[in-house]
Amino acid sequence: MYKFDAVINNEFIKTESQLEIINPDGLLVAGTVAALNAEQINQAFQAARAAQKAWESESLLKRISILKKWSNLLLEQKEALAQIIMAEVGKSHSDAVNEVMRSVEYMDATFEEAKRMQPLSLTGQDFGVANKLGTFEHVAKGVGLAISPFNFPINLAMSKIAPALVMGNTLVFKPATAGSLTGSMLGKLAVEAGLPAGVFNVVTGRGREIGDLITQNKEINFINFTGSVDIGHRILDIATSKDIVLELGGKDPALVMDDSDLEKYASEIIVGAFSYSGQRCTAVKRVITTNAIADKLVPILADKIKKLKVGSPKDNAFITPVIDMKSADFIWELIQDSKKDGAKVITGDKREANLIYPTLVDFVTTKMRLAWEEPFGPVLPIIRIDDLQQSIEVINKSNFGLQASIYTKDIAQAIHLAKKIEVGTVNINGKSQRGPDSFPFLGVKDSGQGVQGIHEALLSVTRYKGIVINY
Numbered sequence: 001m002y003k004f005d006a007v008i009n010n011e012f013i014k015t016e017s018q019l020e021i022i023n024p025d026g027l028l029v030a031g032t033v034a035a036l037n038a039e040q041i042n043q044a045f046q047a048a049r050a051a052q053k054a055w056e057s058e059s060l061l062k063r064i065s066i067l068k069k070w071s072n073l074l075l076e077q078k079e080a081l082a083q084i085i086m087a088e089v090g091k092s093h094s095d096a097v098n099e100v101m102r103s104v105e106y107m108d109a110t111f112e113e114a115k116r117m118q119p120l121s122l123t124g125q126d127f128g129v130a131n132k133l134g135t136f137e138h139v140a141k142g143v144g145l146a147i148s149p150f151n152f153p154i155n156l157a158m159s160k161i162a163p164a165l166v167m168g169n170t171l172v173f174k175p176a177t178a179g180s181l182t183g184s185m186l187g188k189l190a191v192e193a194g195l196p197a198g199v200f201n202v203v204t205g206r207g208r209e210i211g212d213l214i215t216q217n218k219e220i221n222f223i224n225f226t227g228s229v230d231i232g233h234r235i236l237d238i239a240t241s242k243d244i245v246l247e248l249g250g251k252d253p254a255l256v257m258d259d260s261d262l263e264k265y266a267s268e269i270i271v272g273a274f275s276y277s278g279q280r281c282t283a284v285k286r287v288i289t290t291n292a293i294a295d296k297l298v299p300i301l302a303d304k305i306k307k308l309k310v311g312s313p314k315d316n317a318f319i320t321p322v323i324d325m326k327s328a329d330f331i332w333e334l335i336q337d338s339k340k341d342g343a344k345v346i347t348g349d350k351r352e353a354n355l356i357y358p359t360l361v362d363f364v365t366t367k368m369r370l371a372w373e374e375p376f377g378p379v380l381p382i383i384r385i386d387d388l389q390q391s392i393e394v395i396n397k398s399n400f401g402l403q404a405s406i407y408t409k410d411i412a413q414a415i416h417l418a419k420k421i422e423v424g425t426v427n428i429n430g431k432s433q434r435g436p437d438s439f440p441f442l443g444v445k446d447s448g449q450g451v452q453g454i455h456e457a458l459l460s461v462t463r464y465k466g467i468v469i470n471y
């Protein structure tokens, strides 16, 4: 059983009230974290505010050298962190280790990019002004709030934390409840690495109880949130700071345009749809293709899906129990609902508690919820269309606009269609995905606002500070 305290001002905060973290694999308690009250949350923001100016006034290289000790500790503790990730979000060992490594690489790449954030140096000459010399430096915005989701407890945390801290901001970090063991461990390692008090504070507790309190704190200068659309929109409505980057849900389509290499397309779609049991914002969440192609593609997909290993993360299964029973019930409901309305289940449609077998559903129509709602689980609907023009309509009718993928040998046609698809990124002949982390990552419509990715994240946590010399 893990037991972690919150970290405020480099002090470990114990609370009488504890939050239990449930292991999705077996639904037993994996550990406990502190459940903070309003006063303690306020103290976290006060500590971040008090530490900010001094942290910002350290040189960039000094900040990097301190943060680098932290990333080294993450590397040293790779196995311990992976075990915690497995226990609290049900990832396989290999996925958990990969996630830790990805976060360490993200930190290192962020530190390197921060060194390249040079100030702009401008004269007014283009506007006929001869006596001005301006420098516009990227300076910290102040105190940030980072809120992460359960599915990548270290990576989607660190991709907010590293850019903010390296540029001289201080942070209050609220991990998802399922993710709080990892988040609290990050806080512990930050103290061990020697981050100055107040620079990084971890507040834990249930979002529905403390979320509004957190987002309405008056010290916040900027917010970076990844999670569901409903919570994202609530934050937009009520947060005190309106400087908000949101990464929300998705309903990423895979558009199969021809049958030139269906084996390859199917393999890519399956990894896209089913890795981490579909609990990825960028998972392929619908396949759109013509009747003729679907008749050939569906049996290939079904064959491959039946071979996916289903079971426990401890056995490195590919399909593992989803995060909790509530999520499993929702995924199940979407499958049953589509069946009622005439869709045909090709494989799957089997469940043991929160373990949902990978499910392929054919003949999903645009009247069904499964065509539009995000299951965040191992289910893949096939939507059959008459022609390519109709595919664009179906794709763009979604309220989501995170990513899309197109499979074809006709690259010119793919580029033509990609320009019409209303999403952040279109992947041609490859599944949708956030990485590599140096790429800008963004969603349009209900999928988010603002941009992440290493360079863009650094921009989002800074503003220009101009100094103009009149000579």
Ligand SMILES: NC(=O)C1=CN([C@@H]2O[C@H](COP(=O)(O)OP(=O)(O)OC[C@H]3O[C@@H](n4cnc5c(N)ncnc54)[C@H](OP(=O)(O)O)[C@@H]3O)[C@@H](O)[C@H]2O)C=CC1
Pocket: 147, 148, 149, 150, 151, 156, 174, 175, 176, 177, 178, 205, 206, 207, 208, 210, 211, 212, 214, 215, 226, 227, 228, 229, 231, 232, 234, 235, 247, 248, 249, 250, 280, 281, 282, 374, 376, 402, 443, 447, 448
């Ligand atoms: N586009 C993207 O980059 C990504 C999007 N997502 C999306 O996230 C969802 C799944 O993640 P999940 O963790 O379940 O998402 P949630 O929206 O349920 O939770 C996200 C975070 O918000 C917290 N929270 C809950 N209520 C509030 C509140 N009122 N104010 C502030 N914070 C609050 C949660 O805490 P607590 O856990 O304690 O409730 C958690 O830390 C999916 O919809 C998925 O598409 C996920 C990953 C990436």
Ligand SMILES: O=C(O)[C@H](O)COP(=O)(O)O
Pocket: 151, 152, 156, 279, 280, 281, 282, 283, 432, 433, 434, 435
């Ligand atoms: O939250 C997610 O789903 C992750 O951002 C996925 O990252 P990936 O697309 O690079 O696997």
